[in-house]
Amino acid sequence: MKFEPVATVRAYERVVEQIEEAVFSGRLKPGQRLPSERELMVQFGVGRSTVREALRVLQAAEMVRSRPGDPRGPEILAASPAALHRSMHRLAKADHLGLAELLQFRMVLDGSAHLLAARLRTEDHLATLIAALAAMQEGAELGYAEFSRADVAFHEAIAKATGNPLLVTSGEVVHGVVLELIEDKLEKAADRTSLMRAWLAHHEDVLRAIHDADGQGASRLAKQALYDNYAEYVPAEQRRLLEPLLERT
Amino acid sequence: MKFEPVATVRAYERVVEQIEEAVFSGRLKPGQRLPSERELMVQFGVGRSTVREALRVLQAAEMVRSRPGDPRGPEILAASPAALHRSMHRLAKADHLGLAELLQFRMVLDGSAHLLAARLRTEDHLATLIAALAAMQEGAELGYAEFSRADVAFHEAIAKATGNPLLVTSGEVVHGVVLELIEDKLEKAADRTSLMRAWLAHHEDVLRAIHDADGQGASRLAKQALYDNYAEYVPAEQRRLLEPLLERT
DNA sequence: GGAGGTACACTGGTCTGACCAGTAACCCAG
DNA sequence: CTGGGTTACTGGTCAGACCAGTGTACCTCC
Secondary structure, three states: OOOOOOOOOOHHHHHHHHHHHHHHOOOOOOOOEOOOHHHHHHHHOOOHHHHHHHHHHHHHOOOEEOOOOOOOOOEEOOOOOHHHHHHHHHHHHOOOOOHHHHHHHHHHHHHHHHHHHHHHOOHHHHHHHHHHHHHHHHHHHHOHHHHHHHHHHHHHHHHHHHOOHHHHHHHHHHHHHHHHHHHHHHOOOOOHHHHHHHHHHHHHHHHHHHHOOOHHHHHHHHHHHHHHHHHHHOOHHHHHHOHHHOOOO | OOOOOOOOOOHHHHHHHHHHHHHHOOOOOOOOEOOOHHHHHHHHOOOHHHHHHHHHHHHHOOOEEOOOOOOOOOEEOOOOOHHHHHHHHHHHHHOOOOHHHHHHHHHHHHHHHHHHHHHHOOHHHHHHHHHHHHHHHHHHHHOHHHHHHHHHHHHHHHHHHHOOHHHHHHHHHHHHHHHHHHHHHHOOOOOHHHHHHHHHHHHHHHHHHHHOOOHHHHHHHHHHHHHHHHHHHOOHHHHHHOHHHOOOO
């Protein structure tokens, strides 16, 4: 005979559960409003502090947002990777995660994204990519801000082509964490003109591979670019962790 | 001239920041205790409700744990991927990701994990893997529970060998979400004996590839196994999303 | 009648103070 | 030296209060 371990469930946790469930099931959609705290406390039959603690938890998970004074009540937010970003960042800071691991992860994600984009792209995707690259070429003349905007558009187009939001968002999250981790060392920033030129050349290669539906090629280009750009910040003895990912695949 | 946007910072947020900072900087180490809520409220000069909301946030991030009645105060927890797990889970659920996307993601992660394991393994890792496989062979005679336990040990050994906790935890998280998504269809469960035999054969193949440091082989085996096991649950018209990952890489 | 400003009813953020059930350490009896 | 009960404190919850801020409905003035 076996017994279940007894778990004391706090009142605020059951409030969280119910609201969470309503969001997941779709009964509460992003943009909709929750009743006010005072209203919630009578609906749930708990005190206001309990309601507030529940809202704090949901808020930490980026599921709701409260603004003081707003008579419409707390807002349901669209699912966002922000919470994922925070928890990954925290892990990285707590030093259970080094730059090598993060970069390794990113090479995996980016590589796969490029592979899938090359193999699953439609003609529409391709057209968007070509347009984005043209915008980058123009932007390079106009200054870094413009160039950077076009660069983002290019990457979004690739993301669309993969058809897998999870893959792409995870990649972006890791990217953000990596940048935060090395931002202090990154300031020197070399001269931007030659940097843009190199970046442009890389994107042309990527586009060509995607155009040719050459998944392996696109993947390898993406991974190699990451390695070239960031490996210098990885302690030398850990670089061997990254190299298996670069091999002819 | 540019101005910064004004951000009202809530009192509880600054409490969170300070405690967080103390943990990240190492001034507070896992296992150590925070002062009691009543003590914290005088140290921070805020009310208890404010302290409690801050603790709730930290608790949601898996950084502290409070137990009622414990005179030693809230405990600082070691960094764990639990929070990462939760946020990824939430994202997957809220974004109503389809099985195809999840499976695709998992093939990417598992494939890379096996590749890295094969290329970065040490002799120690190899010995552990061999032992785990032997335990599985024994376990197959003793029943499913025993077999399953050994199976978990085998996968943990692979995870260790990759040296990248992020990669592995992410894979596990996705695994969990996938199982949840198809648990209703999964019950039929065929007959376990032949299932275990097939599973065992697969693990033998994987072990051989890892032994030979054949990263591509291990990776392909892992991805193919996932495809074979789960593709039937993916709508036929979406299976093409998975196939690029199976190609000779 | 429309544009503008204003009052109001309500929001969330915070504090105080209170009670309860639970824990761990301490102390004392054996 | 051990065991069991006492106790001082813990976190969980509630009630009630105040404040600064918001959106809206209304009201005024042109």
